[in-house]
Amino acid sequence: MITLRSKPAPDESVGAATSHAARLKGVTRVYGSGHGSDRLHALGPIDLELRTGEFFSVVGPSGCGKSTLLDVLAGLNPPSEGRAEFEGRPVKGVPDGVGVVFQEDASFPWLTVEANVAFGLRRAGVDPAEIERRVAYALGFMGLRDFRKAYPAQLSGGMRQRVCIARTLVLQPRLILLDEPFGALDQQTRLIMGEELLRLWRETNATVLLITHSLDEAAMLSDRVGVMSARPGLFIELIETGWPKDRDSRIVADPRFGELTGRIWAKLRVETMKHMQSQGMGPS
């Protein structure tokens, strides 16, 4: 039976034994050198444990280092200080088992939808019959079956983002990092895509870290929400949502949803004001 369930860690004794999928210990990211104006302290020090199989969202004011945090976890950007771990091993380069979906359209415009989704599998040398099975399943799961021969330029923004998600999922990552994947979409499409994301998360059993600007999205989708401070980004609160695993967008009608978003906003408002003041905007 074909599923998109995450493939097990190569060394089960390491991956499965740890209760956390990834961990950041005292992670700091500073850009530039010296003490001049070119030095930018973007992030940290941050300590965070992502529990295996949880859906974790990160919210914070613009420029607080959310994407830097994701880049550190993905192995795209080494920390200046501290340590990032995935399944108990230090992150050095992009680890096997990590998939990322970015906000920008990252589909390869010169490839068809089908070839885009199969791209990573082909490069990884997966058996062609297995590629065909996994791609067909992912295209069906993401509602792209009828568009498999289309090029990304022929699709809407939401459909292209589905292509990118499908391309990530067929690789069966154990940790999925999403950097504002629905940021460019309208509100209705975002809600629907959010539901699809929950469906995917349940199907794959992967650990998900979502970076978002949307408080509703964070409150609806997550098991936990991490609220970050203005730069340099620190986690000022980790909020447990307490939602059941089989939730969907209807929980927005639950009175606790309003309480949750209110609680997140109360923290975030102060940080957003600080950020605006640092940029010379807003009330002093």
Next chain:
Amino acid sequence: MKHRGLASIGIVAGLVAALQAACQAGLVKHSVVLAPSEMAASLWELLRSGAFTHAIWVTLTNVALSAAIAIAAGFAIGVALHSSRFLRRGVEPYLASYYAVPTFIFYPVFIVLLGVGSAPIIAIAVLLAIVAMITATLTGLDRIPGVLTKTAKILRLSPVKQAFLVQLPAAAPYLFTGARLAVAYSFIGVIASEFILSGEGMGYAIAYAYNNFDNRTMYGLMLLIIIVVTVVNAGLGALDRRLQSRLGR
């Protein structure tokens, strides 16, 4: 797009018809300009007689060689400049003002270095065409979306695979535009060099006919060059448009 194409054809057809009418009405002297119908008849005779087959072959070979060298070397230089900020900072101002220099002034230097024949002509054409390819390569590499490079890293591609499987296809539309310009400049460089400085080729044949008041041959050959350049450019343009539309640009 279709309407624009029809309009372009219509304009050319209108101008040809106007010239034909002007020639037939005696408004234009026969010793100055031939009627388009006579140019076409002359071209047909030239092709049928085979008298200029060698000249055509020489010119097209020189153009193909010039374009190939300009495209390959221009791409290599573009990649090298893109990978070295220091080098790029030093060279870019010269690239920006490159076409202010009349390349043909270097012809004597190339004669001394390469001797007479096709080599200096190809060198001049390469000199004319290469910068278009260098700048197109730089633009193409500059405009590769950062997210595609990040995606290639996330998919754990080696640097070589990143270059061939992601960066090169992403920059392809710009590279193709550069190649198309390089072909056009190669035609200009080769034919202009043959016209003034060579002993063979279509440019030389036109100059020879002109010096001997052989308007019929001159216009026949000119028409042939226009047709060849138009067909090549239209073919490359169609490929270019197809590539651009596939990439949603």
